[in-house]
Amino acid sequence: MSTESSAFDLAAVEATIAGTPFAGQVRYFASVGSTNALALEAAQAGARVGAWVAEEQTAGRGRGGHGWHSAAGDGLYLSVLVAPPLPMTMALWLSLATGLAAREAILEVTGMTVDIRWPNDLLLYQRKCGGILVETAVDADMLRYAVIGIGINVNHAGFPTELETLATSLRMESRGRVSREDILGALLRTLAKEIALLVQENRGEITGSGLLERFTEASSWVRGKRVKVEEGGGYTGVTNGLDRRGFLLVDGDDGTMHTVLSGGVREG
Numbered sequence: 167m168s169t170e171s172s173a174f175d176l177a178a179v180e181a182t183i184a185g186t187p188f189a190g191q192v193r194y195f196a197s198v199g200s201t202n203a204l205a206l207e208a209a210q211a212g213a214r215v216g217a218w219v220a221e222e223q224t225a226g227r228g229r230g231g232h233g234w235h236s237a238a239g240d241g242l243y244l245s246v247l248v249a250p251p252l253p254m255t256m257a258l259w260l261s262l263a264t265g266l267a268a269r270e271a272i273l274e275v276t277g278m279t280v281d282i283r284w285p286n287d288l289l290l291y292q293r294k295c296g297g298i299l300v301e302t303a304v305d306a307d308m309l310r311y312a313v314i315g316i317g318i319n320v321n322h323a324g325f326p327t328e329l330e331t332l333a334t335s336l337r338m339e340s341r342g343r344v345s346r347e348d349i350l351g352a353l354l355r356t357l358a359k360e361i362a363l364l365v366q367e368n369r370g371e372i373t374g375s376g377l378l379e380r381f382t383e384a385s386s387w388v389r390g391k392r393v394k395v396e397e398g399g400g401y402t403g404v405t406n407g408l409d410r411r412g413f414l415l416v417d418g419d420d421g422t423m424h425t426v427l428s429g430g431v432r433e434g
Contacts, residue, residue: 182348188215195221196220201223202313205313213247220243241322241335251309253307259377262377265286276344284388295335295336318336390405392404393434395426
């Protein structure tokens, strides 16, 4: 059973997200098992918008069932419930759009530019500072709702030995504490904008660059990166852009053009 916390200045966040779909819809908790579980429970009860933020997660998870190091008070552990009118074929696009939103929010607050390792890892200086997990439900071929889990290492001063070479935080790279309230407010604003752009693009109303083009520009991993991929028995090659669904293409050393379907892409 989680308890509400007053340590987080929720009023400050609400002041910055007025006018977005998330205004008045943010819940903050001292400790929960998983914010995604709370959001999924609300969605199954009929809710279609909301945000759940925790001081600490005791059962946080990432893609592929991996755990997420959710140190109490240091990070931003957030799940957002949305229900944009999109076809299920664009489900992956929600993850890519969330990466762009997080990238913009972190730049706005800290001045630092994160890289995005397809499809949803946020990197600073080749080390992971955040991750995204999207869980969806469908009606026929349309999205019924999506729960977007986002974890960002904000004020961690260090990590367990097994993560030291793999993980970093905004504080460690900016050499100073970063306001989690500022990051959350900026993230909810930029996420609302990105989802609105997705809906417009699906309707054919976009006049500028589309999502896949903008993601390709934002990520050094989409084109020309030598990688190793876990799926399909494992293989190596050079990334060669995104297909029209948003999946990563890898020109394999075995002479095959591979389509990466589930992540697990590492430098190699």
